Amino acid sequence: MNLKKILQFSIGPIGAAALSLITLPFVAWFFTVEDVGRLTMLQVVLSLAVSLFSLAMHQAYVREYHEEDDKQALFKVSVIPGLAVLLLVSVITIALPFSISMLLFEIDSTLLSFMLFIGIFASFFINFLAHVVRMQERGLVFSATKITPKLFLLIFIGLIMLLNLKAEFKTLMIMNTLAVLSSLMMFLWLTRDTWLPALKKNVSIVLLIKMLKFSLPLVAGGIAYWGLTTMDRFFLRSLSGFDELGIYAVAVALAGAVSVVSSIFSNIWHPILYKWAKEGIAQKKVQCVIDNMIIFVALIWSLAGVFSFIVPWFLPKEYQAIEYLIVACVAMPLFYLLSETTGVGIGITRRSKYSMFASISAFLVNALLNYLLIPDYGATGAALATVLAFFVFFIVKTEFSARLWCAIPRIKMYILILSYVIGTLVMVLSKANLGHFYLMWVFLFVFTCLLYRSRVSENVNILKFFLEKR
Template sequence: MPSMALLLIVLGGLLLFDGLVARLLFDVPDQLLSIMVAVGMIVQLVSRFLSLILRMYEQGLAFSMSQVLPKLLLLAIIGIYILIGVSQNLTSLVLAYVATFTLTCMVFAWNTRQEWLASFQQSVDAERLKPMLRFGLPLVLNGVAFWGLTATDKVLLRVLSSYQELGLYTVAVSFAAAGIILQSVFSTIWAPTVYRWVSKGECLERVDQVSRYVLFCVVIIFCLTGLFSWLVTFILPDRYDDVQWLVISCLGYPLLYTLSETTVVGIGVTRRTGFAMLAAVLAFATNAVGNWYLIPSFGAAGAAVSTIIAFLVFFILRTEFSMFLWRPIPRLVHYCYTTVLVFGSILSTLYGEQLSWLTYSFWLVVLLASFWTFRAEVGQLKQVVLYRLGNQ
């Protein structure tokens, strides 16, 4: 209710200005587009809360299908557009997205019908509501700040640069979306699992162990991307050649965020969500300042560099706050490798074309070093694989 009330107030205020939302997003002052965007946001908010029911009940298959379904529905609707000859314009595309969001929300509502129908039969417990609001309201501001953290690059590229640079950056982000799949899957599984561990007061050493495995995975993905990003030039037209350098820094958002999920546990356990909000606000400010100064000089490359630096700050702040509130976390290896990865990403994005083979040599050295640093984890993984093969 608080989230919906806040969203309705904000959207209501924006819709009072004819076509303002569409003008800000699409540079088209169209009130119909603005209303469609507002409907899409409301439906998405409802879907988000319904999806949390599936997630916290660990209904993995239903949750996973709900994540895949929107993509399939969007493709189906666009396919229908092509078959029946719908006008290929912005209004049709936005309508397709809104229809997709609405149908997905209906699926969520059906899968969680027992829970939300039961909620209407319960009265509001004011005593329980107060601590829940103390826990949740900072997360509203945290969500706004995190949205700013992830959207500032695109907004300022639109304002400070050209649509060509924005298009180039969007393509690079699309390739980096492979990291978002990892982030989504891990976050879905991790949150219920770690809270169950903590509630039982056992297996807490597993949190640190999982964090090292995730760090190893993050290092490998960064290094392999740095070594083989040139392959995208065989897929894209010549005018998108710079994507091979941008995609490395664009991985910073999903991969560093995923890593921070393993070190931020203390904030959730202690329910001190104000610290989560503070981390997001400071990272957002870092990204805004970085984009403001770098985009005019470097365009899409500046946006990518600023974003990965901001997510390094985000990761460090979440880790330090979690330690302050809960318990010490072995983090020296984390900080060393994430700093090296961000440094290499910045060099690749800004000067990769000039440095050429030196860039590839850098990523190869980091990759080989990681296998030495995480040799214990490699050995454990090898034992697991051999054990599984032996049982088969």
């Protein structure tokens, strides 16, 4: 994948993050903290639906893409199992004698329940279509799959103010649903050369079984990972209320800007890695990627710690706690980003069940810590629990990879990451009230550069050569 393709794939996550940063303060200023919390619950449920009902077949699609010649048939096989399960569960849920909207949003509304199901189905299809254009290396179209839902949401939310509509959650829900539906229509048009021919293809039972063997272990892992990233919202909703949930959700959403990097890297890394695996992978290449990723993660983590005091300036005073929550929230996508490189052995060896074990281990740690910490510490407890759980996720996934494939050097990496975790815990527990606390983050990054000085020197020389060549 050349530089042009990388830039095309990067536009989407960067644009989506920028639009989120515009939309979020807007919602925070004009809607109540409770409605922000309800919007968070909606996003959590949509995320769960994609993780659960896709049956992780989109990951099997990516894994087998370079192995199968008939891409349209591969797409059909990947979609059908999850769609069948989603239809069955939807019928059963509608027949149940309780209100799904009351359960999730504490608002009894048939309209909200209807909008929820529309959003789930649309998100399900968007997920698969995004992976189609990703594997076709259509960078601009893939970027559109990331930007368009956020852009439509921003436009529709703007209409609430422009048309003087009532700023309540029902209105917000309708606008969110319209945004997702509009995006789906666009993606169906852009990928018609794949899904239209796929309708006429026969389903290969052999291929279906092969893909399910790879994907089904990832379902439990995917749900566990979903729980790892979202269970804190459920605990906050039940143990602290929608106000604490709203504050925490805004902190997580702002930290989600860091997920842009994770998204860009994953979209580029997995196709390259599996192509390397087919051609015969060199361990030195992977080690180089790991070392550079550690340096990058340390840099972003330190920058978040140094400049966290700026964030509350752009939000109402109710969100002041975000100053010390933001660093913990940034750590979550950084752990995932790093584990994408240190855990490569699991994907290379097709031992996907070990990803499941890593996610379940972290899930259990997160559940226990959320239960113990949230009643007394609220959003602070949720942040602490999730940081520690992601640390466990990173360690377990890295260790499994080392045993399944090859043992990468890990001691100094663990020492460094543990130092950053301790620094984060100190900042959150002290509520950023320590004098000159930013020096701690500067020291940690200097420590990183010393530990990986040979790689830093190598990168500096590459940068010098590049600048001189220009």
